[in-house]
Amino acid sequence: MPDPTTARFASHAPAGREVAVDVRELHKRYGGTVAVDGLTFAVDVGEFFGILGPNGAGKTTTLEIMEGIRRADAGDVTVLGERPWPRNPALLPRIGVQLQGSAFFEKLTAREQLETFAALYGVPRRRAHEMLDVVGLSGRSKVLEDRLSGGERQRLSIACALVHDPALLFLDEPTASLDPQARRNLWDLLRDIQQRGKTIVYTTHSIDEAEALCDRVAILDHGRLLALDAPRTLVRELDAATRVRLPRLVLDAAAARALPGADTVEEDGADVVITSRSPAQVVAALAASDRLDGVSLRTATLEDVFLDLTGRAYRA
Amino acid sequence: MRTGATTVPAVPAVRVSRRSQLAALSVAMLRGFFRDRITIFLTFLFPLMFLVVFGLIFGSQATDSIRIGVVGDGAVLDQLPDGIVDIQRYDTLAEAQEAVRRGDIPAVVSQEGGAISLDYSAADQVRSGTIQSIVGAVVGQANQSAAGQPPQFALYAQQVEADALQPIQFITPGIMSWGVATSAAFGASLTLVAWRRRQVLRRVRLSPTPVWAVLAARIGLSLSVAVGQATVFVLVALLPIFGLRLSGTWWLALPVLVAGTLAFLAVGLLVGAVSRTEEAASAMANFIVLPMAFLSGTFFDIRAAPLWMQTLSQAMPLRHMNDGMLDVMVRRLGAGAIVAPVTILLGFAVVVSAIALRLFRWDSI
Numbered sequence: 001m002p003d004p005t006t007a008r009f010a011s012h013a014p015a016g017r018e019v020a021v022d023v024r025e026l027h028k029r030y031g032g033t034v035a036v037d038g039l040t041f042a043v044d045v046g047e048f049f050g051i052l053g054p055n056g057a058g059k060t061t062t063l064e065i066m067e068g069i070r071r072a073d074a075g076d077v078t079v080l081g082e083r084p085w086p087r088n089p090a091l092l093p094r095i096g097v098q099l100q101g102s103a104f105f106e107k108l109t110a111r112e113q114l115e116t117f118a119a120l121y122g123v124p125r126r127r128a129h130e131m132l133d134v135v136g137l138s139g140r141s142k143v144l145e146d147r148l149s150g151g152e153r154q155r156l157s158i159a160c161a162l163v164h165d166p167a168l169l170f171l172d173e174p175t176a177s178l179d180p181q182a183r184r185n186l187w188d189l190l191r192d193i194q195q196r197g198k199t200i201v202y203t204t205h206s207i208d209e210a211e212a213l214c215d216r217v218a219i220l221d222h223g224r225l226l227a228l229d230a231p232r233t234l235v236r237e238l239d240a241a242t243r244v245r246l247p248r249l250v251l252d253a254a255a256a257r258a259l260p261g262a263d264t265v266e267e268d269g270a271d272v273v274i275t276s277r278s279p280a281q282v283v284a285a286l287a288a289s290d291r292l293d294g295v296s297l298r299t300a301t302l303e304d305v306f307l308d309l310t311g312r313a314y315r316a
Numbered sequence: 317m318r319t320g321a322t323t324v325p326a327v328p329a330v331r332v333s334r335r336s337q338l339a340a341l342s343v344a345m346l347r348g349f350f351r352d353r354i355t356i357f358l359t360f361l362f363p364l365m366f367l368v369v370f371g372l373i374f375g376s377q378a379t380d381s382i383r384i385g386v387v388g389d390g391a392v393l394d395q396l397p398d399g400i401v402d403i404q405r406y407d408t409l410a411e412a413q414e415a416v417r418r419g420d421i422p423a424v425v426s427q428e429g430g431a432i433s434l435d436y437s438a439a440d441q442v443r444s445g446t447i448q449s450i451v452g453a454v455v456g457q458a459n460q461s462a463a464g465q466p467p468q469f470a471l472y473a474q475q476v477e478a479d480a481l482q483p484i485q486f487i488t489p490g491i492m493s494w495g496v497a498t499s500a501a502f503g504a505s506l507t508l509v510a511w512r513r514r515q516v517l518r519r520v521r522l523s524p525t526p527v528w529a530v531l532a533a534r535i536g537l538s539l540s541v542a543v544g545q546a547t548v549f550v551l552v553a554l555l556p557i558f559g560l561r562l563s564g565t566w567w568l569a570l571p572v573l574v575a576g577t578l579a580f581l582a583v584g585l586l587v588g589a590v591s592r593t594e595e596a597a598s599a600m601a602n603f604i605v606l607p608m609a610f611l612s613g614t615f616f617d618i619r620a621a622p623l624w625m626q627t628l629s630q631a632m633p634l635r636h637m638n639d640g641m642l643d644v645m646v647r648r649l650g651a652g653a654i655v656a657p658v659t660i661l662l663g664f665a666v667v668v669s670a671i672a673l674r675l676f677r678w679d680s681i
Contacts, residue, residue, distance in 0.1 A: 067522060069679075092524045093332070103515035105344045107351040112344070119340030120523040122332030160519075 018045040019078075020168050020199040021066055026075035028061050028223075035061040037223035039075070043201055045167075048194045050214035051203045052302070054314060058223035059203035060100060060172055066201065067097050067170050080168060093121060096161035100172035100203075102153050103160075104145040110156050111141035114163055121164035131159040135189060151182025155189060162193065169193065171202035175209060187213060207302045207314060211235075219306060226309040231302055238308055240300030242279040245271050246286070247294045259285045337525045341533035345507065349537060358502070359541060360548055363495030367487065367549065370615060371558045374483030382443055382450075385412040385424030392458045393427050401450060409435075423447045488553040488560050489569075489641035490614040495549065496542045496573065497580040497634055498605050503541065504584025505597040507534050512680055513593065521678060535581060542577040543570075561646070568644035572654050575661035576637035580605070582668035589675040608634045636660045 021043040028036040036058045043049040051059045064070040065077055068084030068091065077084055082091040104113050114128035132138045135155040140148065148156060154174050161169060174190070175183045190213060194200055204210050210217045211231040219226045219234075227234055241263060246256075253272050256265045261281030262274045276282045279297060286292055306314045349355060383402040386393055387409045396403060404421060406412035412424035413435055422443040423436035434451050436444035460467060511517045511530075520530060546569070553560035583604055591597035611628055612618065612635035618626060629635040640657030643649040 069518065069522065087521065089524045092522060095522075097519070097522045099515050099519060101515060103519035105516055106348040106510060106514065108344060108347055112347065116340045116344045117523065119336050120332075120520065120525045122336065122524075 019043070020045045020047070020080060021049075021201060022076070022078040023062070023066065024076040026062065026065060026077065027073045028058075028065060028070065029073060034223050036065070036072075039220075039223070039225055041218055041225060041228055043199060045199050046194075046197060047199055048190070048213055048215045049199070049201045050210040050217040051201070051220060052205070052207065052210040052214075052217050053203075053220035054205060057205075057220040059205075059220055061223075062220070063170055063172050063201070063203055067095065068092075093164055094167050096164065096166035096169045098154075098157045098161040098169075098171045098174055100176070102145075102157045104153075104156075107144060107146075109142050109144055110137055110148065110152075113145055113156060114159055117160045117163050123164045127163055127165075131163050134162070134192075135159040136185075149182070151178050151185060154178060154182075154186060158186075158189065158193075162198075166198070168199045168201070171200065173203055173205065175204065175206065183209070207306065211302050217302070219302075219309065221306075221310055227305060234305045235300050235302060238300050238305050240304050240308070241275045241277050242300075243298045244274040244276060244279060244282050244286075245296045245298065246274075246291070248272050250291050250293055250295075251286070261285070332524050334526065334529070338529045338532055341520070341525070341529055342536055345533050345537050348507075349503070349541070355503075359495075359499045359545060363491055363498075363545065363549060364552055366491045366495075366615075367553060367558065370487045370491065371484050371553070374487065382446060383421045384447055385415055385421045387412050387424060387426035388428060390427035390429075391462075392432050392455055393425065395454050395458060396425070397450070397454075401447070425451055482559065484553065484558050484560050485646040486617050486642070487615065488550065488558075489645050490612075490616075490638050492546055492549045493576060493634060493637040493641050494605075494609045494614040496545055496577055497608075497637065498601075499541055499545065500538045500577045500580035501584040501587065501601045501605050502598065503538055504534055504581045505586075505588035505591065505601050506584075506594055508585065508588025509591050509594050509597045512588075512678070517678055535578070538577055538581045538584075539574060542573055546573055563644065563646055563648035565644045565648060565650060568651055568654055569641050571658050572637060572640035572644065572661070575658040575665070576633070576640075578665040579633045579637070579661040579668070582665040582672060585672035586668050586675070589672045589677070592680055605634075608632045611635075612638055614638065633661055633664045 019042050023042070024040050026036050026039040028034075039058075039062060051062060053059050061070065065072045066079055066084060068079075068087055071085045079091060080094050082088055082094075084091055105116055108116065111128060111132060114131055115125055118125055118128040129138075129141075132141050135158060137152060137155060137159065140152060145153065145156065158169075158171065158174060161171070171190075175186050178186065187209070190200065190202075202213075214231060216229060217231050217234070218228045229237075245268075248267065248270055251272060253265050253267050256262060256272050256274050259274065259282055261276050261278040263277060264275045266273045266275075274282055283292075283295070283297070286295060303314050383404055384396070385406050386396070386403050387406050404415075406415065406424065409424070409426050412421075412426070415421050416424055416435055416437050419437065419439060422440050423434055426433050426435075432451070432455055434448060436447060438444065508517075511520075517530070521527060550560070550562070550566075552558065554562070584601065587597050587600045587604070591600055609615070611625060612632045613621065613629060614634065618629055618635065618638070621629075636657040640654045640661075643653035643657075647653075
């Protein structure tokens, strides 16, 4: 585990930018288990902020403390200039919350769920119908909640969180257990919501998703912040080599070592994997000898950042 | 706060209408209730099934007048009292005796000149005994009037109650109280557990809805359901086939109904506070309410029960709900009769709700 002081931190919230959420030195333990261990970060207004980490990293606890469902053992949390704990009725209308797993009234249709939440937030009923449109469920408005597909339920859940037009949205693993198609649909919806000027704080255990969606991502493990920056910046700063993979039948390991630009060569099953800091040279050499069949290139990802930070592979 | 960074200025909180929040929660609960067929069945039809079963069993015993076969004619046979015995005529004695043997009628009376004979079956000793004394009395009277002497003593028999309390009169308030109590306890506990498990409680708490609104909506729903149940139940019991007769003070049953519903709603809150799953909540609610039904005289007159059971039943809220209902619905007692039951039921509701509140959790974690 790297010392937090040497972990990579972006200088967040430059002068002049508005802060939506400010978390300082947050601590929370359940019995003997430490869930959150000294977290400090800030979310800017209008930002798509991801909290990424394996299961049990403390993501949900952190989110619940920001939402005001849980009380922190120590530390300061400010959300839109308000303290979320104890339950703060002045703050609640300004935040939208989607809980992990859905929270729906029994035996109500999609539209009735939204209408109920609209009334709880004191917004007109037509907002409920607009939200069905926004999340693409207009055609399913009369379907009972338990007959909706997983993706539809998640979209309805997000619509319920948005019905009162909050400035800040907390989403807890909105894409968990969705099929790839539904996941992509939801990504589009989330990007669209950000375009409307909302701040989004969301948790995920999916690295590729955080990379695709987030302006900045906080990588958590064991309740501690390992890194916080734009995904691309984190990857760039990792300064990792590119991996070129090709079948051994095309080129054996000894021949691969002789290639210009090849730093290290490993055998991996039926493949040879060349690690290189100048992949263009390697690929050019392969192309010159007409050996591009079955060649794949892999640049570093957030997953490599995680591996680098923790010294172990990411377990989602 | 970080230097240079500013926070979003707080906008004044919007005033949300409490009434529309309460209405929204009530409508959501009501829809959940009416869209669950099993709940509807258990709430409205299940108690009626008990009424039908017990009403018809006890009802037939009490309302049947005694049938008696008659062969031939004469002064004595003419004097058999119509209201008490149901006379069935047979052409021959043999035919009538066969009917007695088959068990169609308990006895046959035949008159040939001055001889009255009574053939009876010992299968139903109570009835044949009754018939023997009726026929005996009629024969005695006939003898006396034949002798031309005025009777020296006359017996005037009359009932104290305008109507004796027929079994249906006991059963209706009892089964009704039990039905109302069951659905109040189940309804409240299942709402609490299901809403907690489905995270609805947590989600409502994250909206600017006061938490008492959830409780108020549930109380409103339980009271409405109780009034609905009682109405359906009494209307069915009033049908001629069951023959319930309400006393003039029946409307005093309403305060008893409300107090009883609140008492069992409190039981439901307690069960809901400590149960994690709906299954556990149902089992626990059943475990509390069902034995109470048997020990409180729901299906029979508690005053006929052994003394220990009568004493034990005093500790049960259902007994007091029962008593209050009986007193004003069928026993024609006035407002004074419901003071004690209503006070006890409300006290029970307050104490149990307070315990439930202490044990209550928002989240199932």
